[in-house]
Amino acid sequence: MKTRIPLLIASAGAIALTACAPTDPYGNPTTGGTQMNRAQQGAIAGAVVGGILGATRDKDKNDQGKDAIKGAIVGAAVGGVGGAILDQQQKALQQSLNNPNIRVVNHGSYLSVTMPESTLFATESAAVGAQGQNDLYIIARNLNQYPNSTIQVVGHTDSTGSAAYNQDLSERRARSVAGILTAGGVSSNRVTTTGRGSSQPAASNDSAAGRAQNRRVEILIIPTR
Template sequence: MKKTMWMVLPLSAAIALAGCSTYNPYTNEQQTSSLAKGAGIGAAVGAVAGATKSGHHRTDKALIGAALGAAAGGGIGYYMDRQEAQLRQKMQGTGVSVSRVGDQIVLNMPGSITFASDSTQLTPQINNALSGVSQVLKEYGDTNINIIGYTDSTGAESYNQRLSQQRAQAVGNYLAQDGVAYNRLNIQGGGEQNPVASNATESGRAQNRRVEITLVPNQG
């Protein structure tokens, strides 16, 4: 009984993390941290895995699995939480938005601040933002970096595909030249695909002209 109660403690601590929150400087709201979410999910998965083991003391095995799962899930969440907080701080006032999707962080760089019309030359404004991005990326080396360029639907599809690839490449080149390891970069042109707004209006087309950097934790 004592052994079982002792093992309950790490599980209880992991579940208690579900009450943890972080401060979002963009919305001025409290939000549940990914550390808490990851720990909670990890605990649940670990508990199920432990409970399915055959043999005696299934309760003990479930508790051990929950504790180990919480540590693994919370570790990734915490790592990305810290990275997200630093990126939000660096990107304030740059025009680059920072959003979170699970354990992934997405930086949206609209065309209005990245490139002049029909150009692949980075603007001074986005150079300053990318400098801040590279500082964070060099600190967090266990993050894979996906860079995808997008265009609106105006013009030939083949031309837009090529332009989106060249713009994504320009962003990737800047980061590499600023010290981010090139083998971490996955650079693609998305062309007209995945619009975030209607191409029927100028405001919608402006939103679709963008470069997105998606940061994914390396779980290997």
């Protein structure tokens, strides 16, 4: 029972920080009336994990409360740094990309860069056009400036055509995008490609506008530390 008490206190205390934080109209946590940034979110998440590890990995078996607190402090520092780096990388990408059709989103534990078909490809083609290549080289420079991450390139299509055709097209498009990133200096060891075909739509395929949103390539940037 003594082993569990500090563990529960550390976990509950850190989680309570999140639960008690005010939220904006969309349910996002806020602090001081402004939306909580990723560094703050990372610090809270790190405190939770650090507190748990501090309690469960106690060495002296005598003062797990202190071990949980130490773990929470270290975890908060590490998580805060990771969140701050993602914030910085997101801002740098948004500032360097001069294309309003490209969407950069910070999900807290990774960044996603969503590029529509119109930015990259002609209809039913997997060859990246000139503007798309320019944008991808900009992204490659950013990835080289922030090297501690892996990159997943995911191709998507709408539901028009056969499932086999869409799967093949999505895979070829993902490989084309990845090829330009590596040509821009990104290590191939960091990059993987996947085709999802029409299996993960971002919008309804019942309208032309929805199908256009579904024809896209996503670049997922996942920190490794």
